[in-house]
Amino acid sequence: MSLYHLTHLKELEAESIFVIREVAAQFERPVLLFSGGKDSIVLVHLARKAFYPANLPFPLLHIDTGHNFQETLDYRDDLVKKIHAGLIVGSVQESIDLGRVTEETGYYASRNVLQTITLLDTIEKNKFDAAMGGARRDEEKARAKERFFSHRDEFGQWDPKNQRPELWNLFNGKKKMGEHFRIFPISNWTEMDVWQYILMEKIEMPSIYFTHEREVFNRDGVWLANAPFMKLKPTETVEKRTVRCRTIGDITCTGLSLSTADTIEDIIGEIAATRVTERGSRADDKRSDAAMEDRKKEGYF
Amino acid sequence: MNPQDHNETFSSRAYLDMELLRFTTAGSVDDGKSTLIGRLLYDSKSIFEDQLEAVVKASKRKGEDRINLALLTDGLRAEREQGITIDVAYRYFATPKRKFIIADTPGHIQYTRNMVTGASTANAALILIDARHGVIEQTHRHAFIASLLQIPHIIVCINKMDLVDYRESVFLSIRDHFSRFAGKINLRDIRFIPICALHGDNVVDPSANMDWYKEGTLMHLLENLPVENDQNLTDGRFPVQYIIRPEKDSFHDFRGYAGRIAGGVFHPGDQVVVLPSGISTKIRQIETFDGPLQEAFAPMSVILTLEDDIDISRGAMIVPVNNKPCIAQEIRMMICWMNERPLQLDKKYTLLHTTLETKCMIREVRFVVNVNSGMPREESSDVKTNDIASIIIKTARPVFFDPYSKNRITGSVILIDDATNETVAAGMINGNCP
Known part of the structure; x- marks a missing residue:
């Protein structure tokens, strides 16, 4: 192997830093979408590297469904303080109170879809012209067609059949008034890359990624966390189990895995042995074959 | 690949030492391109159970006898409904040696535009040829685009060998035909492999049907293509991307030029010229979040600080004094x-x-x-x-x-x-x- 050679994680890192710096250079009011999940945590870490020794030149934006794990919120507040970043919270509860969206009812009620309206409203209110997210192309088949710089019309919609070609490392962020971009700096990373990078960089993670005891119930083969706003079917019973989160989202749609993994190494071992994609445990993707594509077109993350 | 190898891929020491190879695929309609990609993903265990289950279900719904691996790669609803591919899609898989990024480009709609896009970042191109039809007009087009975009390595996969009774003579005649016209268009490194993507011959495992073929399988080749010379490490080129000026007491006078090295190698102390002004100065330090570096090379993203206070903005380029673009x-x-x-x-x-x-x-x-x-x-x-x-x-x-x-x-x-x-x-x- 030659002396001047980068490992694949270092090459991915260099590419992502380049994309994040392009965002800061090309846009007037960028923002980083932060969910408290591992992908957005890695994105924040890369952004810190991109602008070191300065602080991030953009705030973090968290869309709060009101149904979050408390551990996620604590992690978010600690992180923002530690890195001196700005934080903006878009509240789904507020969207409901203002009558912008209607709360779903029934056993499968989730605020996951409602987030899209809150997100678009927050982007518009703050006049953000670029929103960076931690989505990866390996997550889901509709995302495999996503660009690094993804253009959104004035309604926030994605038109997958009419995307701008993206060549070399030349990114076209030109837009008209009222339009914005979604930007995905870690497009080329896989779930395994993300965890190996977390290990390599020793990035601190929220506690719910590691094994813990929790009140859970089983629905359609997926373990869900019990919470006051979860509506149980008569046949479902709450029990205590040793679990951890493989992805972190809204409580209503985050499947937990039975696991005793309590280090990053354990998690990596578990993922290497797993034969189901991480989104396989997400109730939001199970709605239909094209669930992700439909939500993305409307302006979802 | 056996399960043991698979686990080895993800042992962290091996993982931190893996290389990245980006390749693009080119084929005409029905050359079996999607099947080949499906096969690479499937045989390298990069397909998860839920993905496979979805494909099995979809294959049955369509009344097909065997699992249609091509369905793994169709991302959009319109594509699944019409059985076509609309846009460039990116796929990922890894073996113990390398991580691969495939730019999967459609064979018909907007062909040239999509292949050019996929080729722009590729270290290698896979060109598929149907063994029954040999080199056709589209093959010329694929080879020409590969040469235009200067893809360093070309792998010609002669597919559907099962339909020509695995005959060596068919393989040899297609190889000669391709080599003849490739000689006219400046393709650098060309390899040929006879495969059958549908059954997996010479894709990941050697074919039992073609003992006349002694070279490695496609996967072996992808794992061993030399990629280290694909970057220009001779001519130092640093396009300034973003200016970093922290408003912090501890970095009061810090003025850093952030960018991704586009060519060559840089060191602290190097004599450089800033374009377009033409003013020369020296590199003071190469900074990163992880500490200063004694050396940085393409394609690293770093921050340069300079000895002299010069007016530099985005779009400027820092280059060695004795090697200007x-x-x-x-x-x-x-x-x-x-x-x-x-x-x-x-x-x-x-x-x-x-x-x-x-x-x-x-x-x-x-x-x-x-x-x-x-x-x-x-x-x-x-x-x-x-x-x-x-x-x-x-x-x-x-x-x-x-x-x-x-x-x-x-x-x-x-x-x-x-x-x-x-x-x-x-x-x-x-x-x-x-």
């Missing part, structure tokens, strides 16, 4: 036109080149290429979607570039139509400095 405002290039609105002469476009943005006008269309032969086309010089042409542009500001053949980053541009903001062309700068 070409500097010009009239530039000749090959372009691929990518938009429904045809090329217009003497209209203003925006040019993006590294981190530089400037207005430009297309002054002359020298010729349009027949993409099937690589030769200039005799008829009209209108440049429309999917056309390849040689043009001359005039830019508002000087551009610092290298010929594309020398450096794919400092030799490439895109053109944007100011009326629609769409990317309308991809350009590869030709020849030597004017």
